[in-house]
Amino acid sequence: MTLRRQLMLVSLLLLALPWAGCQFVREVETALQSGQSQALLATSRAIATVVAGQPDLLYPDLARLTEMDIAGQLYATRSDSPIIVDGYADGWEGQVHGQFGPVAYRASVRGETLFLLFTVTDANVVYQDPRQSRRATGDRLILAGANGRYVITTAAPGAVRARLGERGALSGFEPRIRGYWQDSLEGYTIELSLPLALLEQRLGFQLVDVTANATAPATRYGNLDNAQRK
Secondary structure (H helix, E strand, C coil), X not given: CCHHHHHHHHHHXXXXXXXXXXXXXXXXXXXHHHHHHHHHHHHHHHHHHHHHHCHHHCCCCCHHHHCCCXXXXXXXXXXXXXXXXXXXXXXXXXXXXXXXXXXXXXXXXXXXXEEEEEEEECCCCCCCCCCCCCECCCCEEEEEECCEEEEECCCCCEEEEEEEEECCXXXXXXXXXXXXXXXXXXXXXXXXXXXXXXXXXXXEEEEEECCCXXXXXXXXXXXXXXXXXX
């Protein structure tokens, strides 16, 4: 074999080395991907088996799967924009999340904070009697969480604070719930912010509409059972 042919053969061999290397890398990558897929599949099957035997790992409150009224559930969207709590609907986008009679609500989560907006249609708003500090006498909003019930009532539009409530009786304040109550042409709006940790994944509300005639019973709207009203 002449020197020229030998050089050509060596040149072809050198040109083939990168191609062979690329093929080897591709085969190794395919093998690794296949191994990862098999490992993920095995892990998923193991987790599914554990969860199937212990559903409380996925659903801490199993009663909510069978006992909660689907129609009465509250829903919240996640917000990427700041929400200014001032009692007005500015900054709230989209349609209302739910309607309970004359009460429309919207809910949004940003970080670890829940924001609520209640728009109430009421031709005759009855405010809290400022002389009554221990008893709820006017229109009010009741929030029920895992740690108790909180009453939002006010003697006039403006900033509001939540108070612990039990069957119409008012006790201490809950400083972590803050908001505003503002009048509107149709009634009033209530906008609130509160930490999600205060609720522990459970929230219900009831709007108590008091009539001007103190002897007439109040009307209640929301997703709380009237048998549990406070």
